[in-house]
Amino acid sequence: MAALTSLSFSALTQCSKTKPYLSSSSYIFAFRTHFSYHCVGVRPSNYSTSKMVVQCMSSATDVPPTVSETKLNFLKTYKRPIPSIYNNVLQELIVQQHIIRYKRSYRYDPVFALGFVTVYDKLMEGYPSDEDRDAVFQAYINALNEDPKQYRIDARKLEEWARVQNPNSLVEFSSKEGEVEGILKDISERAGRKGEFSYSRFFAVGLFRLLELANATEPTTLDKLCAALSINKRSVDRDLDVYRILLSKLVQAKELLKEYIDREKKKREERAEPQKANEAITKCLGQQLPGM
Structure with a gap:
């Protein structure tokens, strides 16, 4: 069966621009689905001339789960089989998101959520069941x-x-009041302080989605938005390029899957034709036998 065995956010080759925001730089974002990542939070001691304070973890709950445990939790909750074209990428995504999730600097924010939801929905387009x-x-x-x-x-x-x-109001959030404006201001403040903001590729996709919905097609708009949020524009360009490549690979893989399904359907129909013919002959003979 057509399957994605190594589809990842990997810039495999340099590609031409298809979106005004996307650079052509390549960047390795290779997924690994077979290793176990165990991150243990350790808080460094604070030392001064008058005293030394050692902060220790007081319980096992301070130790984040391993990648294997996260993947197992997923499999325990959703026990139905997932088509390989989707499952392979999901397993790789969950490894990467686990690593992001359990960084000490990680803090959930809605732009990150928007980015992940965007990636997930694009990945799962055409899934056999909306409920599943x-x-x-x-x-x-x-x-x-x-x-x-x-x-x-x-x-x-x-x-x-x-x-x-619009392109102007999108980047001028700092001068306005509102719930979303407050969210963006908080991100900007944290990103401007070292160690208080954990940038990720899902965050970059979230920014792109905001630009897309606001019809902000000028490349300079992304420059201004990144500056307003205190985010490194080069990192965003790099990760959006990777995202574009992922979408391209998904389209290709789904086309291959459709071709495979169509071929199998045609083969089943061809195999069924002789059987139907035999059944018709048998039925016909059975109707004639009593009168012979």
């Missing part, structure tokens, strides 16, 4: 000890806000 697609999403986020409802609510909130913005 939602169930997979819930199992995935729950496995990371976060709230799937919050992800969806916040993503929808930012999407609705962005739809009524």
Whole structure:
């Protein structure tokens, strides 16, 4: 069966620009689905001339789960088989998001949620069942000890806000009042302080989604938005290029899957024709036998 065995956010080759924001720089974002990542939080001691304070973890709850435990939690919650074209990428995504999730500097924010929801929905387009697609999403986020409802609510909130913005109002959030404006101001403040903001590729996709919904097509708009948020524009360009490559690979893989399904359907129909003919002959003979 057509399957994605190594589809990842990897810039495999340099590609031409298809979006005004996307650079052509290549960047390795290779997923690994077979290793176990165990992150233990250790708080350094604070030392002064008068005293030394050693802060210790007081319970096992301070130790984050391993990648294997997160993946197992997902599989325990969603037990139905997932088509390989989707499952391979989901397993790789959950490894990467686990690493992001349990960084000491990680803090949930709605732009990150919007980015993940955007990636997930693009990935799962064409999934056989809408109900199963939602169930997979819930199992995935729950496995990371976060709230799937919050992800969806916040993503929808930012999407609705962005739809009524324009390129100027989008980047001038700092001078306005509002719930989303407050969220963006908080991100900007934290990003401007070392060690208080954990940038990620999902965050970059969230920014792109805001620009997309606001019809902000000028490349300079992304420059201004990154500056207003105190985010490194080069990192965003790099990760949006990777995101574009992922979408391209997904389209190709789904086309291959459709071709495979169509071929198998045709083969089943061809195999069924002789059987139907034999059944028709048998039925016909059976009707004639009593009168012979």
